[in-house]
Amino acid sequence: MTQFAIAGLQLELSAGDNRHQIKKEIQKTMAIFPWVEMVVLPELASFGTNPELAESHPSDTEAFYSDIARELSIWLIPGSFFQREANGSVYNVAPVINPQGEVVERYQKIYPFYPYEKGVSAGAKFVVFDVPEVGRFGVSICYDQWYPEVTRNLTYLGAEVIICPTLTGTIDREVELSISRTNAVIGQCYFFNINAAGEMGVGQSIICGPDGSVIHQASVGRELMPVEVDLAQVRRVRERGMFGLGQAIKSFRDNPVVFDCYQPDADKKAAWGDLGELVVPERVQR
Template identity: 50%
Template sequence: MTPFGIAGIQMNLQHGSNVDAIEDKINVLMSLYPWVEMVIISELAAHGPLDSYAEPMPGITEERFCAMALKHNIWLVPGSFFELRNDAIFNTAPVINPQGQVIARHRKLFPFCPFEEGVEAGDEFVVFDVPGAGRFGLCICYDMWFPEVLRTLTSMGAEVILHPVLTGTNDREIELNLARSSAALFQSYIIDINGLGVGGVGQSCFVDPSGRVLHQAGTTDEFLVTELDFDVVRRQREVGLRSLGQPLKSFRDSNINFTVYNKEHRKNGYLDSLGPLQKPTRESKHSMATEPGVNAKNDIDTTNFAEPLITHIIEEAGLYGDASDQNNVVFEHAFEIPATAVEQQEKLNLTNAAKQTIDLSAMTKVAESVKMEIDKNSNSAETVNDNLKWLKEASAQLKQYIKS
C-alpha cells in the first residue's frame, strides 16, 4: 500500500469573497496535517452562489489558489466558482498541481435546472493522474445524479471521484445515499464536500469503493482527513465487491445496445410527455404527469404480447427448451388438448395485458375444462394421475408467472 493523504474542508461561507477565509483554513489544515497531499473545497466556495461574481479564467481568484497550492506543495481543487467565458457563465472547478499550475478545468455538466438559471452546461469530462498514486475524476454537485457521468469517468480510469457540492436543501440525505451507492456501483472512492451558511448544510463525507462511509461530517466547520489506498480500488475491481459483484466488467462485456444513450435512435415519447423543464408553480399542483401508455405507445415493442395462453403454460412448465421451437413441441404427457379449452384460451388473448388485470378465474375455467376432458378420455388411473399432476404444476406456475 502506498497511502495518499487527502483532506476536505467544510466551512461556513458567505456572499462575496471567501478567498481569504479559505486561505486561512488551508494554512491551519496543513499545520495540523502536514502529510496531506490534496485538498478539496465545496462548490462555489470562492464567492458564494451569486453569478454576479463571475470572472474569466485564468483570473485573480484562480491565481490566488495557485499560490496556495504552490506554498503548501499540494494538489488543490478549490471547489468551483463562476467563470465568464465567451459571454457565457459556467460553474467551473480548476485542478491545480503542487507547482501551482492549472492542469484542468471541469465545467459543471448538469447545472441545477430550472433553479440554476443563466448557467451554461459544460461538455467535457475531466480525469487527471497523480504520479505515484492513481487517477482522479471530477464532477460537481448535480452531475452525480446522472450515473452516465460517473460511468464515463470510471470508463476513463477514474479511481477516485472528487465531488464538490453546494446543497442547502432538504435533499441532502438523498445525496448522501447517492454517494454511497455510486461508490459501490462504480467501485471508486467518493470525496463529497459540502459547505455551510450560503454554501450548504454540511454533512460532507468520504466513502470507500465498497460503499462504506469512512467519515461523515456534521453541520459545523470541520476538516475531513484520510488516506486513500489505491490497491483497494484495483483489487476490488479485479475480484468484485466483497469478492462478489464485478459491475464494471459486466457492463463492459454486455451485448446490450443501450439506445437510450443514442439520441438518434432512442424514443422519447414518454419523456417528452413530461413537459418542459421549469420551476413548479401554484397551478402545477392541479396537473400530473401523463400516464406512460397515453403518449409513449410507440416506445414499447408489443410484438410478443399476443402469445396464446397455452404457450405460456408450456414455457413455464419447461416442456421445451427453446421458445422459438413452438411448432415442434413434444409433450411428455401425451394427450389432446380439448377444443373447448382452446376456444376459452383464445378469449384470454394477452394483447391488452399491459393495460388490464388478467382475470385468473377465466384461467381456472380453462384448467377445469382440460381436467373434464381428461376424465372423459383417460382409460387408466395412472394416466389420469400423471395428467392431473402435470396440469396442476402448469397451473400453479402460470399463476406465479402472472403475479410476477
C-alpha cells in the same frame, strides 16, 4: 505507493468573498495535518451562487489558489467558481492545481442545477488527471452526482478517486448521501462529496470507499476531514468484486446490450417526450 492523503474542508461560508477565510483554513489544515497531499473545498466556496460575479478566464481567483498550492506544495481543488469565456458563456468551473501551482485541468459542470441555476452553461468535457506514482482522479460537481453516467464515464476514463465539490442547502441532502454511496459502489472508486456549511450549505459531507462503505460522514458544522485513501483497494475491488462478489465494471463492459435511452432520438420517445419543459414548478391554483 498507492496511499494518498486528501483533506475535505467543510467550511461555514456565506455569500461574498470567502477567499481569505479559505486560505486561512487551508493553512490551518496543513499546520495540523502536514501529511495531507490534496485539499478539496465545496462548490462555489469562493463567492457563492451569483453568476454575475463570474471572472474572465484566466481569473484572478485561479491565480490566488495557484499561489496557495505552490506555497504549501499541495494538490488543490478549491471547489468551484464561475468563469466567463470569451464568447460570454458562464460556466461553473473547478480547477485542478498541482503542487507546483500549475492548473492541470479545469472541469466545467456538465449538469447545472436547472431550472434553478440560471445563466450558467453546461460543460461537455469529462475531466480526469493523474497524480504521479499514485493513480488517476476524476472531477464532478454537485448535481452531476445525480447522473450515474457521469461517474460511469469517469471510471471508464480510469478514475479511481472522484472528487465532487458540492453546495447543497436544501432538504434533499439525505438523498444525496445515499447517491454518493451508490456512485462509489457502482464506480468501484473512492467518492469525496464535500459540502459547505453555515449560510450556504447544510454540511453532511460524505467520503465513501470503493466497496460502498462510509469512511466518514460529517455533521452540519465546520469540519476538517483528512483521509488517507489506498488505490490498491480500488484495484482489488475492481479485480475481485465487492466483498469478492459483484464485479460491476467488468459486467457492464462485457454485456452487449444497447440502451434505448442513450439513442439520438431518445428525447422524442413517449415516456420522456411527454414530461414537458424543464421549468420551476408553478404554484397550484385553488
